[in-house]
Amino acid sequence: MTSNSFYSFNLILVTFLAFATATAQVAANEYDPENGEAINEVCAGCHGEFGQGGSDGEYPRLAGMPAAFIARQLHLFRDRKRPNMAMIEYVDERQMPDADIQDIATFLSRITLKTKLSPANESDPAFDAYARLLESKQVMQIPRAEGDQERGGKLFRKECDSCHGKLGEGDHTKAVPMLTGQYTDYLWRQVEKYRNTIRIHDPDAPEDQLLSEFSDTELQDIFAYLSVLDD
Numbered sequence: 001m002t003s004n005s006f007y008s009f010n011l012i013l014v015t016f017l018a019f020a021t022a023t024a025q026v027a028a029n030e031y032d033p034e035n036g037e038a039i040n041e042v043c044a045g046c047h048g049e050f051g052q053g054g055s056d057g058e059y060p061r062l063a064g065m066p067a068a069f070i071a072r073q074l075h076l077f078r079d080r081k082r083p084n085m086a087m088i089e090y091v092d093e094r095q096m097p098d099a100d101i102q103d104i105a106t107f108l109s110r111i112t113l114k115t116k117l118s119p120a121n122e123s124d125p126a127f128d129a130y131a132r133l134l135e136s137k138q139v140m141q142i143p144r145a146e147g148d149q150e151r152g153g154k155l156f157r158k159e160c161d162s163c164h165g166k167l168g169e170g171d172h173t174k175a176v177p178m179l180t181g182q183y184t185d186y187l188w189r190q191v192e193k194y195r196n197t198i199r200i201h202d203p204d205a206p207e208d209q210l211l212s213e214f215s216d217t218e219l220q221d222i223f224a225y226l227s228v229l230d231d
Contacts (some may be wrong), residue, residue: 033106036104036107046086050137051111060182064108064111066109066173066174071101074104115141116139141230142180142230145226152222164179165178181230191219194212
């Protein structure tokens with residue numbers, strides 16, 4: 001390679017890297033929190049004001065989930081690749097364009113739910129009852145599930161934490177959902193869908209039947225373990 005060619009190659013490389021960096025920055029800046037909040041007002045009817053879900057797992061917790069994971073599920077709903085009758089009227093192309101999917105996914109991913117209220121003295125003249133009420137609405141703790149927590153912990157650390165995190169917190173970079181803080185009944189329903197190939201456990205390995213390799217008792221123990229991680 002001549003010196004001129006080498007110079008041209010470097011120039012092209014630098015230009016490409018600068019373009020890629022600028023594109024990433026633009027994409028990051030395109031998030032519209034006000035639009036995300038507005039869309040969430042619709043989602044809140046089922047998933048709660050703070051994405052906490054409800055009705056004992058009929059509607060899953062979305063708060064704190066990786067944005068890319070939420071966005072992927074919304075695309076699957078919109079493309080009718082993940083069946084869900086309740087979602088159909090909300091995710092057609094007209095009502096849920098790509099920009100809206102990104103905004104609501106990012107909005108929900110940035111919500112942090114506490115697992116307990118901070119200490120407070122209600123007799124303190126400075127005590128703010130309304131602020132305390134708002135704080136209480138953002139507290140969520142999953143009821144303890146039946147099962148052998150110790151055995152479930154061993155199984156989880158052996159089979160699950162490499163993807164879902166040591167504390168079941170998920171992975172925002174790899175779009176792996178959090179399991180801790182999710183309703184146990186909801187997790188059971190998803191297991192059945194994975195076992196029946198209604199949902200795909202790993203998009204990179206669609207033939208993977210990992211969840212079918214666990215017995216119900218083993219899964220019950222894992223869920224028992226997960227249910228106490230937010231204590």
